[in-house]
Amino acid sequence: MVRRPGDSSLGTAPRPARIRDVAELAAVSVATVSRVLNEDARVDPELRDRVRAAAAQLDYRPNRLARNLRRQQMDAIGVVVPDIENPHFAEMVRIVEHIALERGHRVLVCNTDEDGERQASYLQMLADERVSGIVLSPSDSTGNIDLLRDLNIPVVTIDRTLKVGGTDAVVADNIPAVRAATHRLIQAGHRSIAFVGGRPEVETGSERQEGYLAAMEEAGLTPLLADGGFRRDAAEAAVTQLLAGGCSASALVVANNLMALGAIRAIRLAGARIPTDIAVISVDNPPWAELLDPPLTVLAQPIRAMATRAMELLIRRIGGERFPAVREIYPLELIIRHSCGTNQL
Amino acid sequence: MVRRPGDSSLGTAPRPARIRDVAELAAVSVATVSRVLNEDARVDPELRDRVRAAAAQLDYRPNRLARNLRRQQMDAIGVVVPDIENPHFAEMVRIVEHIALERGHRVLVCNTDEDGERQASYLQMLADERVSGIVLSPSDSTGNIDLLRDLNIPVVTIDRTLKVGGTDAVVADNIPAVRAATHRLIQAGHRSIAFVGGRPEVETGSERQEGYLAAMEEAGLTPLLADGGFRRDAAEAAVTQLLAGGCSASALVVANNLMALGAIRAIRLAGARIPTDIAVISVDNPPWAELLDPPLTVLAQPIRAMATRAMELLIRRIGGERFPAVREIYPLELIIRHSCGTNQL
DNA sequence: CTGAAAGCGCTTACAG
DNA sequence: CTGAAAGCGCTTACAG
Numbered sequence: 001m002v003r004r005p006g007d008s009s010l011g012t013a014p015r016p017a018r019i020r021d022v023a024e025l026a027a028v029s030v031a032t033v034s035r036v037l038n039e040d041a042r043v044d045p046e047l048r049d050r051v052r053a054a055a056a057q058l059d060y061r062p063n064r065l066a067r068n069l070r071r072q073q074m075d076a077i078g079v080v081v082p083d084i085e086n087p088h089f090a091e092m093v094r095i096v097e098h099i100a101l102e103r104g105h106r107v108l109v110c111n112t113d114e115d116g117e118r119q120a121s122y123l124q125m126l127a128d129e130r131v132s133g134i135v136l137s138p139s140d141s142t143g144n145i146d147l148l149r150d151l152n153i154p155v156v157t158i159d160r161t162l163k164v165g166g167t168d169a170v171v172a173d174n175i176p177a178v179r180a181a182t183h184r185l186i187q188a189g190h191r192s193i194a195f196v197g198g199r200p201e202v203e204t205g206s207e208r209q210e211g212y213l214a215a216m217e218e219a220g221l222t223p224l225l226a227d228g229g230f231r232r233d234a235a236e237a238a239v240t241q242l243l244a245g246g247c248s249a250s251a252l253v254v255a256n257n258l259m260a261l262g263a264i265r266a267i268r269l270a271g272a273r274i275p276t277d278i279a280v281i282s283v284d285n286p287p288w289a290e291l292l293d294p295p296l297t298v299l300a301q302p303i304r305a306m307a308t309r310a311m312e313l314l315i316r317r318i319g320g321e322r323f324p325a326v327r328e329i330y331p332l333e334l335i336i337r338h339s340c341g342t343n344q345l
Numbered sequence: 346m347v348r349r350p351g352d353s354s355l356g357t358a359p360r361p362a363r364i365r366d367v368a369e370l371a372a373v374s375v376a377t378v379s380r381v382l383n384e385d386a387r388v389d390p391e392l393r394d395r396v397r398a399a400a401a402q403l404d405y406r407p408n409r410l411a412r413n414l415r416r417q418q419m420d421a422i423g424v425v426v427p428d429i430e431n432p433h434f435a436e437m438v439r440i441v442e443h444i445a446l447e448r449g450h451r452v453l454v455c456n457t458d459e460d461g462e463r464q465a466s467y468l469q470m471l472a473d474e475r476v477s478g479i480v481l482s483p484s485d486s487t488g489n490i491d492l493l494r495d496l497n498i499p500v501v502t503i504d505r506t507l508k509v510g511g512t513d514a515v516v517a518d519n520i521p522a523v524r525a526a527t528h529r530l531i532q533a534g535h536r537s538i539a540f541v542g543g544r545p546e547v548e549t550g551s552e553r554q555e556g557y558l559a560a561m562e563e564a565g566l567t568p569l570l571a572d573g574g575f576r577r578d579a580a581e582a583a584v585t586q587l588l589a590g591g592c593s594a595s596a597l598v599v600a601n602n603l604m605a606l607g608a609i610r611a612i613r614l615a616g617a618r619i620p621t622d623i624a625v626i627s628v629d630n631p632p633w634a635e636l637l638d639p640p641l642t643v644l645a646q647p648i649r650a651m652a653t654r655a656m657e658l659l660i661r662r663i664g665g666e667r668f669p670a671v672r673e674i675y676p677l678e679l680i681i682r683h684s685c686g687t688n689q690l
Numbered sequence: 691c692t693g694a695a696a697g698c699g700c701t702t703a704c705a706g
Numbered sequence: 707c708t709g710a711a712a713g714c715g716c717t718t719a720c721a722g
Contacts, residue, residue: 065417
């Protein structure tokens with residue numbers, strides 16, 4: 001049994017009006033209704049008003065699912081980040097979203113939780129739903145982008161990028177920044193400096209480690225790597241183990257803000273003091289960094305500029321513009337606070 | 346001109362295979378292909394294998410947009426939160442997402458940024474796309490849920506709830522918690538206690554304020570309200586103004602963690618010390634609370650339990666289960682650290 | 691168990 | 707400017 005719009009027997013909600021209902025009420029064709037609603041072609045003003053009135057009267061809302069099928073796209077931008085609990089990415093999402101909404105795009109946020117499989121499945125989903133574009137900060141730099149490319153869905157990567165080329169990338173200049181920071185610790189007299197690293201299989205992880213290693217090597221010092229996997233708890237465990245191992249590290253370079261939290265906690269629990277016993281420098285500048293005890297010395301990333309640029313590129317691609325893939329690199333800023341030893345750097 | 350699957354002239358990507366192509370290759374009907382792919386009815390094993398082989402050979406992926414239209418739903422759970430940069434909601438999102446994925450649901454995250462209009466437009470979008478259910482933490486408690494109800498899309502609210510009844514709600518027991526915390530400050534000798542509040546038009550905002558007011562009134566003390574709008578910067582400005590106004594507040598009750606950051610910063614900038622000059626208690630227990638200077642006394646919410654319960658309810662609703670709307674209330678836990686004065690409470 | 695056919699609700703060449 | 711009609715790619719009663 002097919003229910004008609006008017007047919008609202010008690011209990012069940014009335015079936016929503018379809019375009020055909022509007023057409024009938026306005027005494028025009030469905031094509032005309034469609035045109036009016038999409039402000040498409042020039043339609044006779046009188047018909048336009050009739051259609052609008054009919055639509056209003058029936059409380060008509062176009063069925064998006066039908067439109068999606070017909071157009072083979074869902075008209076939204078997907079934002080895929082590795083860890084929504086990381087304030088760095090949370091801020092990025094907010095900025096991207098703000099710009100997208102401003103430009104009339106809807107946005108869908110997906111959190112891959114530093115998991116390659118989840119990334120794959122979310123990208124698959126966004127491809128299946130035919131989003132118009134994707135801002136991706138990969139959990140897995142080997143991520144498969146082919147399906148997106150086949151479907152002509154533009155992707156711009158941000159913060160971290162993909163192994164395969166061909167997509168626009170907006171990244172931070174990690175290597176020199178971490179190298180310089182490590183170098184300054186060395187100049188301040190530190191000889192035993194450990195690196196609390198994030199997943200080396202990801203660009204930011206490997207680059208930050210590389211920067212640290214370069215500085216250590218230049219100074220002829222032995223590097224000391226602790227694996228924090230970009231996560232707070234893992235970093236806490238790694239640093240606890242480091243300290244328990246009788247290691248004599250007098251300084252720590254930490255690869256992101258979540259791990260800084262874990263590292264600091266581990267140091268405290270071990271009864272050591274910052275910066276007296278152990279100096280700390282971390283990447284990222286979350287709002288609480290300056291309020292910590294002691295205030296945290298950081299390498300701040302220009303998230304707003306990066307996110308803005310990424311959206312600019314994506315929107316141009318969505319608009320069909322064609323240009324060679326760009327890779328843009330933004331410098332980090334060293335903000336010296338107290339956790340690295342006052343004014344020592 | 347219609348392009349056929351095989352027809353991949355240079356340059357353009359080959360059109361993706363459709364169900365009909367699979368059917369032809371496997372020499373069965375499209376109905377059979379559909380059945381095999383949906384593991385629907387019992388299909389003859391031989392046909393099944395043929396279909397699977399054909400699908401694999403053509404690298405067939407069902408067109409989700411067509412399926413969505415046919416089924417009138419997109420098979421995903423929408424998660425709508427007021428502020429993705431607030432670690433409280435970020436954690437909630439992660440837990441909800443984890444459970445959803447575990448149960449085979451895809452998830453779409455939407456951030457309404459404490460904005461009623463954005464909430465309306467995201468709910469509209471999720472309705473239009475026919476998600477199977479929504480976890481909503483409202484930015485605007487007057488939010489319109491009717492369209493969701495008309496479409497039979499279940500909604501459960503979490504943390505904050507809606508004015509209109511009829512939806513399941515999982516909330517924290519804000520009033521007694523804030524009242525008790527305020528009361529303890531009073532017992533510790535404080536007479537001038539200010540409240541840094543979040544948007545009173547939202548449930549958590551009004552309830553926390555109510556708890557504070559109740560305690561003050563019971564003690565015959567004059568309340569002092571500062572509006573922080575649940576935002577860090579606004580709270581910093583409000584507290585700065587409070588202190589500049591020559592107010593003699595010796596303690597602050599802050600309604601969420603973001604505002605605590607702002608309040609602490611304002612106190613520092615004003616040259617006052619915590620807890621000596623001003624004691625601070627805040628709602629929320631983000632990971633950095635214990636690492637602040639001084640460690641922050643907080644009212645912690647059982648986010649995991651709340652999010653888990655919310656998902657349980659939602660999944661039952663999605664499964665078609667019918668039961669009266671529930672409202673579940675979870676207690677907060679007072680965690681005493683140093684920011685309220687050592688052991689004074 | 692299997693297939694032919696209807697239909698989900700739009701959009702968009704095509705003709706007039 | 708307007709309408710009749712085809713078609714987007716599936717799913718699912720219905721018959722056999």
